[in-house]
Amino acid sequence: EEHTEVIYIVAHGIATNLYGKRTVIGSRHFVAEDEGVSITAEARQMIDCHSKGSSVIYLAIGGELVGALFISDPPRKEAAKVIKKLYDNGFDRVIMLTGDSRGAAQQTAKELDISEFYYQVLPEDKHRYIKQLKEEGRRVVMVGDGINDSPALAEANVSAAMSDASDIAREAADITLRSCSLNELVTLKKLSVRLMDRINSNYRFILGFNSTLMALGFFGIISPSVSALLHNASTMMICAKSMNPLLGDSDTK
Structure with a gap:
């Protein structure tokens, strides 16, 4: 045989x-x-x-x-620009964890201008490092595509898998990107920021408006029926406003 x-x-x-x-x-x-x-x-x-x-x-x-x-496994052509955009959008550290040899890791880190990297890392090492960062009080975003990334993806605060990632990696991740382009990470960051801004804005408006209606009703300035009508109208307005796209065409380029 x-x-x-x-x-x-x-x-x-x-x-x-x-x-x-x-x-x-x-x-x-x-x-x-x-x-x-x-x-x-x-x-x-x-x-x-x-x-x-x-x-x-x-x-x-x-x-x-x-x-x-x-x-030789060259970095994705958009990787360097994406890392710079991530820094511009609020990330303070970008760390590379790889199972590659020291020479290959150094070469990739040099091309992408990454100052902090770890090489010959096993799956359990990635998981342990993510857990350590969380214990230090950091909010960790993990991006991966392989089976060996799955433990770290499951441990991170937020995890994203590429669209062509292994089935196990996509199952372990919180988010599966819609394409193989790393630019989706920048879009995802912008989307999350806009979404939280909208939620906070709607919450402040509803809280202030309803509090005003309660005060007006308490002092007898408006009747309960008018208060209920205005409350329902404000709810409909917030719902309609929330249906607007979070990102414009320029945000996804």
């Missing part, structure tokens, strides 16, 4: 038996530490020399390292 069933190990890699030998392919942590495959100093030096900011996937057969794959 050439190989047996392939087993997918979340956030680590895959494993199978190839011609009777256990074959694994995945992260350095998975291959070297979990599977106990020895990586010589010479192999490490060669891999570090050729990686040049790429993510490295290790291949081991029968407990021996036989190869390494270098994968």
Whole structure:
């Protein structure tokens, strides 16, 4: 038998038996530490020399390292502009949590001008870090698309998954973005701010208007029937006002 069933190990890699030998392919942590495959100093030096900011996937057969794959995963073209817009719209920290190698994480952080990032992060590490930020009193927004992001998405105050994210990530997230573009995050921020502004404005108006009606009725200036009519009219007006779009065409560009 050439190989047996392939087993997918979340956030680590895959494993199978190839011609009777256990074959694994995945992260350095998975291959070297979990599977106990020895990586010589010479192999490490060669891999570090050729990686040049790429993510490295290790291949081991029968407990021996036989190869390494270098994968370049460039950031989305709109990512840098979106991060700047998020800062402009009130975010004070943008942190990157990635399972990639140090070199790949540094390269991505440099391209996106992200000063705070963590690499070779496991799903449980992401969850733990989000929880720590919440314990510090911060309100955390988590954005992810993979199965390994699911624990952190579930822990965050607000979480968003991309439209092409895994089913588990979309299930764990509070919000699923309508497209694959990161610009949706900026639109989402504007939408939430406008929505809260409208809710607060309507609340203040209703509270003030109804209080005025109660005072006028108490002093006998208006009758109960007139007060009820004005109350219902104000309710209808607020409902009609609330049906107006929160965002204009310029806000979604």
